[in-house]
Amino acid sequence: MATLHHSPFCPHSRFVRLVLAEMGMEPALVEERPWERRDAFLLINPAGTTPVLVEQTGLAVPGAGIIAEYLDETRGLGLNGRRLLPNGTTARVEVRRLLDWFLVKFDSEVTGYLVTEKISKRFMTSAVGGGPPDMNAIRAARANVRYHLKYIGYLMGHRKWLAGDDLTYADLAAAAHLSCVDYLGDVPWDEDETAKDWYARVKSRPSFRALLGDRVPGMAPADHYADLDF
Known part of the structure; x- marks a missing residue:
């Protein structure tokens, strides 16, 4: 199983979570607070930024854009008509x-x-x-x-x-x-x-369900946030 180091309200992390869900992947999630600069996380990504996808092989793929390209290269062809980066x-x-x-x-x-x-x-x-x-x-x-x-x-x-x-x-x-x-x-x-x-x-x-369940401690979302019909 792959592991995604993320921050729940980092929009780049949310993008990768959506991509993984659309691809049918369920990674283990490790929450990071980038400003804390956790030593173990810095060993994975010296930039200290989220998201970082770590494959079972140990390969660490940092950054939303890089992860998107990597996933298309490694999984895209297998998605057939659901590929998220077109062929042309x-x-x-x-x-x-x-x-x-x-x-x-x-x-x-x-x-x-x-x-x-x-x-x-x-x-x-x-x-x-x-x-x-x-x-x-x-x-x-x-x-x-x-x-x-x-x-x-x-x-x-x-x-x-x-x-x-x-x-x-x-x-x-x-x-x-x-x-x-x-x-x-x-x-x-x-x-x-x-x-x-x-x-x-x-x-x-x-793919959006998990994101709509996220909450900031002590801060409720806007009333319509999780309402699919607004």
């Missing part, structure tokens, strides 16, 4: 473009701020950056999420799924990041019904 070159480029959009751009403009300020800082000591949230960062993230939501709505106005006709890594990455923001109640769903309908389709999938 043009289609693969589009999935990778959107994967970068959500894992990098959305994270740096939205999720990184909100998860750090509203969740992580609650459990961090002052020596490693804990303390009260930076409201300027939160306001910036709340403003930024609006145009990302509009972009999702634009894509879904022309496609069945974000990158084309089939569910791909792009959908899972976007949904993983939005799930963190949605837990906090900071997604303005009433501003784009098309994006809202797409997210409802993704979070209704069996």
